[in-house]
Amino acid sequence: xxxxxxxxxxxxxxxxxxxxxxxxxxxxxxxxxxxxxxxxxxxxxxxxxxxxxxxxxxxxxxxxxxxxxxxxxxxxxxxxxxxxxxxxxxxxxxxxxxxxxxxxxxxxxxxxxxxxxxxxxxxxxxxxxxxxxxxxxxxxxxxxxxxxxxxxxxxxxxxxxxxxxxxxxxxxxxxxxxxxxxxxxxxxxxxx
Numbered sequence: 001x002x003x004x005x006x007x008x009x010x011x012x013x014x015x016x017x018x019x020x021x022x023x024x025x026x027x028x029x030x031x032x033x034x035x036x037x038x039x040x041x042x043x044x045x046x047x048x049x050x051x052x053x054x055x056x057x058x059x060x061x062x063x064x065x066x067x068x069x070x071x072x073x074x075x076x077x078x079x080x081x082x083x084x085x086x087x088x089x090x091x092x093x094x095x096x097x098x099x100x101x102x103x104x105x106x107x108x109x110x111x112x113x114x115x116x117x118x119x120x121x122x123x124x125x126x127x128x129x130x131x132x133x134x135x136x137x138x139x140x141x142x143x144x145x146x147x148x149x150x151x152x153x154x155x156x157x158x159x160x161x162x163x164x165x166x167x168x169x170x171x172x173x174x175x176x177x178x179x180x181x182x183x184x185x186x187x188x189x190x191x192x
Contacts, residue, residue: 072101
């Protein structure tokens with residue numbers, strides 16, 4: 001496959017600019033999978049640079065599972081209405097709403113996790129680790145707590161359509177693609 005075809009394929013799969021795809025493929029010596037990993041790393045760096053930008057627009061999206069028993073609702077915020085009206089942005093919001101319906105996260109980010117929720121989980125894990133050697137208990141409890149929070153925090157969950165990337169990784173990729181800060185402002189899940 002020629003380098004032009006590889007660049008086109010990477011562009012089609014990621015939506016990232018042609019120049020960034022070309023650079024990523026050059027760094028990866030033509031390896032498509034390594035180039036995707038490189039682009040994910042760049043996405044996180046781009047997202048960090050945009051962290052202080054003002055969010056002034058966005059989209060509300062819902063996903064209702066067949067049978068009408070479960071629904072996910074998401075408010076995906078961005079900087080401009082130019083991006084919020086983009087079809088790919090709307091699809092991203094829909095996919096995240098579907099993810100919310102499927103996985104039932106309790107918090108958007110770790111910052112939203114209450115002290116009560118953490119203390120309750122820690123109490124359960126300390127009881128579970130009570131029979132372990134004392135010098136290992138805290139490490140075991142912390143590991144279980146981190147695992148528990150990854151399950152409950154939306155941004156840390158593996159994305160249901162692609163478990164290789166977290167929801168935060170998905171947002172980072174979108175920020176790189178759209179050139180704007182994108183954030184989940186609100187989420188809700190409803191079930192019968």
